[in-house]
Amino acid sequence: MLSLTINGHEVKVEPGSTILQAAEKLGIFIPTFCYDPQLAQVGACRICVVEVEKARALVASCCTPAADGMIVHTDSERVLAARQANLSLLLANHPLDCLTCEKTGECKLQDYCYLYGVDESDFVGAQKDYDLDDTNPFYIRDMNKCILCGLCVRICYDVNGAGAIEFINRGFDSKVTPAFDDPMEYSSCVFCGMCVDSCPVGALIPKESIRQARPWELKSVKTICPYCGTGCGLELLVKDNKVVKVRGDLSNPVSRGQTCVKGHFGIDFLDSPDRLKTPLVKKNGEFRETTWEDALELVAAKLKEVKPTEVAGLASARATNEENYLFQKLIRSLGSNSVDHCARL
């Protein structure tokens, strides 16, 4: 174990830990844009800089290894000035449409400007003027808002493996985009939505939730994806009894926040107008709405007319354990073992 001091507090960490991890252990906050614990750290954004005594320059805490005897300051004047300058540079060409920006309330740029008292840029100059890419049905890319932290690029390469996006150009003209600057649907993008979840600002916005809710109005419910057998954790974000958007559940041990297009953008079937809402009974070849009372009475009556072994049931690989258990219990209690489901299909 290594021992270091951060803001006057001593902390012990495993060799190989970063200063940021050591600070986290002490509950000391350090801002980050490009940091993601599941990725190799690149120290690109520099908002996490801290002062290490006897070091020549400020260091990026996310990728600087903690060393024995290190004395670190996370909120010295030098650190605060550097963070303010960093934010001021980002604001120089960032649209300030926070009133209508979808990210307001969970935008790291907004939060840090608030925290460090940066309300305008000292470096007013050219503004970016990219067209919105809203050609795919899942999310909008507004590269005018991109702060070039590169999280989306790294997640796309290192987590998804699709490698659909990269930086092009240099300096002010730097931009994250697919090959040939094409729309996303012509790239190797598989629309997993993990870049959208990772974006610290409003550059990547899921379409389904636009003008549906402010982040603070949303209730998060953690559950499991209803599609394939991987069992990924999803966070359903709910307002007024409607799932407004979905993101990967970072706390789920199976998926660790990872998602695919169906889990991330395919849950809106819940609100389809075609959902069944009342029991139906067929009369003369046509369905008519009926009550639960009448529907269940009819089913029970018909069940009593047949021999036990003449009953067969197909349970569901989509329903819960509890429901499948009760389904087979019901069919078997009637005297039939003809219960199966689509495991073979």
Next chain:
Amino acid sequence: MTNSISEIEDAQALFVIGSNTTETHPVIGYRIKMAKNKGASLIVADPRHIDLADYADVFLQMRPGTDGALLNGLLNVIVDESLIDKAFIEKRTEGFEELVAAVKKYTPEYVEGITGVPAADIRKAARLYGTAENAAICYTMGITQHVEGTNNVLAIANLAMASGNLGKPHSGVNPLRGQNNVQGACDMGALPNVFTGYQRVDMDAQREKFEKAWGVALNSTPGYTVTEVMDAVLDGKVKFMYVMGENPSLSDPNLHHVDEALTEVDFLVVQDIFLTETAQKADVVLPAAAFAEKEGTFVNTERRVQLIRQAVTAPGEAKPDWVILTELAQRLGLPWKYESAEDVFREITDLTPSYAGISYQRLENEGGLQWPCPEEGHPGTSILHKDVFAKGKGVFTPVEYSPPAEEPCQEYPLILTTGRDLYHYHTGSMTRQSKGLAAFRPMEKAQVNPEDAKALGLEEGDAIKITSRRGEVTARSTITEIVPPGVVFMTFHFHESAVNLLTCCEAIDPVAKIPELKTCAIKLEKAAL
């Protein structure tokens, strides 16, 4: 899965066969690519040039339905080149000599003749798999949906045992299960021959336990499987069908046959969240709550039981399936009293030894638990068969390759293989109701190789008519080298191009009763759409 999803990314070698993982299990697909990036060897075997083939150290593109021969070929090399794990074989298994004798004739050259895979690639794959410290096999329906599906799985088990790749981290035999809770539905006894936890209906002691707990007399004869039940209806043996959350009218082989049976059956009840193709044939339709509208548990492919939680209320009068079933049972005079999904779960754990240690409280606190979890305080089981197999010794079961039931012929010169794509799910009852997914992938695009397309004069996007001995469908085509010459791929997501009108319901695996959805003979014609 014998092992866990989290182990994949640190495997030394991965052998993916019959699984288009990046489309059907995307997050597991990410892990396979991560493993590759960390230095794992990747062997991919599939009739189609799937995405993972681009990442593979060796790609074995076998003819559809020749998996068994390929697996025996790999075993032949592993035995021939002494890549076996002698200590594991001696200590943990029996029947190895019979296996050695059985795979002797499956030399790489012989197998090349059957599969079309170059002998050198078979040797290379066997060496990568056989020399790795730990190697995991992942497979899906590309292995099982054949008349010899059970044999294919046995061959996979032979391969893993011969190389000692069971019972240790980053190894194992790992079927990637298709649906969110297909593992759970099996665990819960939604199968004709077993109760929960695979306790058998034809074993007196196990059946009597359930008779006592449920307070009813139970039948000791296994019932009909999904592939047999339609015949049973047409033979007059089944008169009442209750379908909960399934859509056999699109998912089952030979839909004409399914359609006939569902029309013929005296009374059909369908309980679902949408008026599916199956529900349209019902006498009574019961509206159910969807996953986000109820509490309960799902079990994923690594046997992990996880809690699902209610986020919103169900629309209109729709109710959770467990509530509907309870109300119906009460009407039938059964003494059911469940106030919550958790009540039902407690009954399950009381009756199921492999679930006995699991509770909602533990699932909440521990982020799910992998069965077997036989008692409270047991941490769950991430790796099966660690020190001993469930049945004691692992038995090698030699299997002989036999060809698919239906091979191409003069009239039907092409092979059709079916599966899923990334943007839709099964019969599309949910994904086609999602605005984004439906817009991005609005219709079937049957994959046709450029050679076959040229012979027919097809251009990208042209409509085609696909005909088999069972029926015909039309679809748009896409011309792609993902499929080799002579092979056409279609999904079963679209009712407008219902591919299971073409597939065969008579060709089923004799043991598992799984239909041969992965190969049938077809012909193609240009069509007007």
